[in-house]
Amino acid sequence: MRIPFVKMHGLGNDFVVLDAREAALPALDTARVRAIADRREGIGCDQLIVLEADDSATCQMRIFNSDGGEVEACGNASRAVGMLLGEPATIRTKGGMIATRPDAGGIAVDMGEPRFDWDAIPLAYAMDTASLPLGWDDLEHPLAVNVGNPHLVFFVPDCNAVPLETIGPVIETDPVFPQRINVNVATVGDKGTIRLRVWERGAGLTRACGTGACATAVAAMRRGLTDRAVTVHLPGGPLAIAWGADNRITMTGGATESFRGSFDWDSFG
Missing domain, CATH: 3.10.310.10 (Diaminopimelate Epimerase; Chain A, domain 1)
Structure with missing residues (x-):
């Protein structure tokens, strides 16, 4: 089973982006995330990003660090996904709903309200x-x-x-x-x-x-x-x-698409 991906980065913080909005991926586990993120034997990235369908947002964004753990938010990935979507969008994350839009400075992201408690x-x-x-x-x-x-x-x-x-x-x-x-x-x-x-x-x-x-x-x-x-x-x-x-916090900056490719899902088990 070959899976297409987009390799991107935001100021050098790099991602492998998988688009599962139309066809769901098989289950991800820690070992597979680590294998994909490995810079010597995998594709290599700081974070693996998975886009999924969402009934009340443009998409849902799941974020996995290179150690395999799933985390709540990633500002650079938000800009990268905003660039991929190419138009104003709402994106659901585990950390809450965010909004992105193209801007003269790159992609502007409404990151929501900070919490101090x-x-x-x-x-x-x-x-x-x-x-x-x-x-x-x-x-x-x-x-x-x-x-x-x-x-x-x-x-x-x-x-x-x-x-x-x-x-x-x-x-x-x-x-x-x-x-x-x-x-x-x-x-x-x-x-x-x-x-x-x-x-x-x-x-x-x-x-x-x-x-x-x-x-x-x-x-x-x-x-x-x-x-x-x-x-x-x-x-x-x-x-x-x-x-x-x-x-509310607004972050504005660039994101870059590095290249596109595909990989064999079973090779990173």
């Missing part, structure tokens, strides 16, 4: 998400926010100096985060500019993370460090993030 992150116990009384080495007092998936944000003098490849997995799997967490280290340049690096839950260091950019921008705005519209510069490129008076 400790049990919405979720955390293992109640604490102030605006300044958590927690620390790991030199990283202390982060903010926590859920933008469809859970994020922890640290503001540091130089995000490039943080050994995120070693401290990221330690924080991600700390028991205080029962569903694990994405780890963001950010440096504010001015009221309209942030530099950001992200350790992505289930995927590791990534060149770009759309939900991380949204979470970090909102965290900076919550602390009064920036204006309500900023450019977030990730290793893969910039994203424009705005947090509107209606409490």
Whole structure:
């Protein structure tokens, strides 16, 4: 059974997209996702994206990290799927309904409203998400926010100096985060500019993370460090993030189709 796919990326965060809106795929399991995502013996990607039919939305988007786990949201994948759809669309995710539309800056995504309650992150116990009384080495007092998936944000003098490849997995799997967490280290340049690096839950260091950019921008705005519209510069490129008076986050940026192909489903069992 040969399955067509589209290989895409958003600022270097790459995806294999499978379109199952008209014909359902066989059941996906962790081993198959890992095999497809493997960069040496599979197609290779940070996330596997599956589009499915939905009676009350343009489509449903399922998101699987390269470790095989299914997650709630992915901002870069949302832009990529928005580009594939080619017109204004509503997309159901496990993290909630989002909307995409073509924009002069690429694809604009309505990412919904951020959540700050400790049990919405979720955390293992109640604490102030605006300044958590927690620390790991030199990283202390982060903010926590859920933008469809859970994020922890640290503001540091130089995000490039943080050994995120070693401290990221330690924080991600700390028991205080029962569903694990994405780890963001950010440096504010001015009221309209942030530099950001992200350790992505289930995927590791990534060149770009759309939900991380949204979470970090909102965290900076919550602390009064920036204006309500900023450019977030990730290793893969910039994203424009705005947090509107209606409490909704809009992310705007590009997405790229790399190539198309097909593979034998049974070869990745």
